[in-house]
Amino acid sequence: xxxxxxxxxxxxxxxxxxxxxxxxxxxxxxxxxxxxxxxxxxxxxxxxxxxxxxxxxxxxxxxxxxxxxxxxxxxxxxxxxxxxxxxxxxxxxxxxxxxxxxxxxxxxxxxxxxxxxxxxxxxxxxxxxxxxxxxxxxxxxxxxxxxxxxxxxxxxxxxxxxxxxxxxxxxxxxxxxxxxxxxxxxxxxxxxxxxxxxxxxxxxxxxxxxxxxxxxxxxxxxxxxxxxxxxxxxxxxxxxxxxxxxxxxxx
Amino acid sequence: xxxxxxxxxxxxxxxxxxxxxxxxxxxxxxxxxxxxxxxxxxxxxxxxxxxxxxxxxxxxxxxxxxxxxxxxxxxxxxxxxxxxxxxxxxxxxxxxxxxxxxxxxxxxxxxxxxxxxxxxxxxxxxxxxxxxxxxxxxxxxxxxxxxxxxxxxxxxxxxxxxxxxxxxxxxxxxxxxxxxxxxxxxxxxxxxxxxxxxxxxxxxxxxxxxxxxxxxxxxxxxxxxxxxxxxxxxxxxxxxxxxxxxxxxxx
Numbered sequence: 001x002x003x004x005x006x007x008x009x010x011x012x013x014x015x016x017x018x019x020x021x022x023x024x025x026x027x028x029x030x031x032x033x034x035x036x037x038x039x040x041x042x043x044x045x046x047x048x049x050x051x052x053x054x055x056x057x058x059x060x061x062x063x064x065x066x067x068x069x070x071x072x073x074x075x076x077x078x079x080x081x082x083x084x085x086x087x088x089x090x091x092x093x094x095x096x097x098x099x100x101x102x103x104x105x106x107x108x109x110x111x112x113x114x115x116x117x118x119x120x121x122x123x124x125x126x127x128x129x130x131x132x133x134x135x136x137x138x139x140x141x142x143x144x145x146x147x148x149x150x151x152x153x154x155x156x157x158x159x160x161x162x163x164x165x166x167x168x169x170x171x172x173x174x175x176x177x178x179x180x181x182x183x184x185x186x187x188x189x190x191x192x193x194x195x196x197x198x199x200x201x202x203x204x205x206x207x208x209x210x211x212x213x214x215x216x217x218x219x220x221x222x223x224x225x226x227x228x229x230x231x232x233x234x235x236x237x238x239x240x241x242x243x244x245x246x247x248x249x250x251x
Numbered sequence: 252x253x254x255x256x257x258x259x260x261x262x263x264x265x266x267x268x269x270x271x272x273x274x275x276x277x278x279x280x281x282x283x284x285x286x287x288x289x290x291x292x293x294x295x296x297x298x299x300x301x302x303x304x305x306x307x308x309x310x311x312x313x314x315x316x317x318x319x320x321x322x323x324x325x326x327x328x329x330x331x332x333x334x335x336x337x338x339x340x341x342x343x344x345x346x347x348x349x350x351x352x353x354x355x356x357x358x359x360x361x362x363x364x365x366x367x368x369x370x371x372x373x374x375x376x377x378x379x380x381x382x383x384x385x386x387x388x389x390x391x392x393x394x395x396x397x398x399x400x401x402x403x404x405x406x407x408x409x410x411x412x413x414x415x416x417x418x419x420x421x422x423x424x425x426x427x428x429x430x431x432x433x434x435x436x437x438x439x440x441x442x443x444x445x446x447x448x449x450x451x452x453x454x455x456x457x458x459x460x461x462x463x464x465x466x467x468x469x470x471x472x473x474x475x476x477x478x479x480x481x482x483x484x485x486x487x488x489x490x491x492x493x494x495x496x497x498x499x500x501x502x
Contacts, residue, residue, distance in 0.1 A: 081326035136356045
């Protein structure tokens with residue numbers, strides 16, 4: 001969606017490494033915003049973005065007007081399985097349908113061999129992989145680790161909505177996930193206890209927590225005793241700004 | 252779906268004319284059958300089909316096992332606009348979702364420049380064109396006129412379900428559409444009257460009519476006074492066999 005930061009640039013550096021022709025799409029996708037969300041205020045900085053992309057020697061920036069992608073009202077959409085209504089999907093109804101539909105359209109327009117997504121939007125990456133498999137797209141999906149500020153806050157265009165005090169507090173979301181990981185490494189198996197403890201602690205500090213969930217990495221379903229690959233997902237609001245983050249652990 | 256007749260062969264001849272490499276897909280698609288429909292008894296004649304296709308000098312026959320297209324339960328589907336719940340979609344719930352999803356999968360596997368569909372499945376052709384437009388598939392859709400038996404019956408694999416008497420009566424569906432067209436050419440503007448008259452006549456003769464509808468060719472919505480391009484769609488059952496047909500008219 002543009003307003004590029006080092007997280008996006010990491011995607012592009014990976015693309016340059018794996019592909020001999022790199023297309024960057026920049027499009028603030030109205031389909032994935034609810035009416036009460038920040039579509040109109042979402043930061044749009046195309047000129048600055050293009051300067052950064054020129055430095056990275058990108059071949060094409062595809063930044064279409066809305067009328068190009070939606071010449072008529074989009075009435076054909078991607079119908080997703082129930083995982084799309086959990087976690088992010090529960091708190092942002094229609095979000096993943098909007099994401100999957102625009103990604104499918106961009107796939108068909110750009111026809112990439114490889115497409116690259118960040119792990120910060122962990123559930124999104126999961127759903128895009130599902131879509132590529134189940135709809136037989138001839139596209140290899142690569143992921144990129146989340147890029148963080150020095151204090152651990154995951155980079156996000158929405159971080160600029162934060163005032164100074166909020167920005168300082170924001171890194172506590174990452175700290176929360178690290179605490180859970182440490183408890184799991186220390187042998188804690190009661191994941192709902194960890195989720196609830198984290199939620200309570202965030203709430204005490206003034207966050208409005210949407211979810212903190214300890215999940216199987218590959219299915220995003222609850223962790224079974226023998227599961228080795230775990231991910232902790234979280235979403236919470238600080239003031240009016242909604243932040244998400246996640247950490248993986250291989251126990 | 253295979254069990255090839257001259258209608259299918261007309262599609263392939265058109266493909267050979269427009270493309271230098273022709274792939275024929277043959278797959279009886281479980282997604283588009285309701286539980287009470289004829290999925291298990293649908294005629295499968297792959298060896299005979301391949302002989303016909305060899306004569307036509309087709310490059311590839313893609314006839315995958317179900318496990319190839321559905322290694323896991325298909326949980327990502329194409330969500331279609333309300334037109335998909337009318338006419339065929341009203342009497343075959345989920346039919347167009349199943350069709351659109353398999354066609355999308357085949358598009359991604361085969362990656363054709365051109366795809367060819369018959370006009371006999373008129374609403375299907377309409378929905379596939381919509382899908383290609385709205386999901387930005389880089390594919391040109393070509394259509395082929397319905398091929399008919401000498402008495403006017405549209406060729407269909409399901410015609411072989413008919414016994415001798417039913418086969419004789421079956422051509423009356425096409426006759427019904429021709430009668431409507433003649434009335435329109437003669438100046439009749441009361442389309443519901445024509446629809447009802449046709450339905451009554453078919454019912455008197457023992458047909459169970461699903462619908463007879465006079466529509467705008469391009470939108471499949473009711474005809475406005477100034478519309479020039481009209482199509483009449485019909486679906487009706489004779490015994491247990493469900494037949495569909497349509498005629499276009501440019502008035």
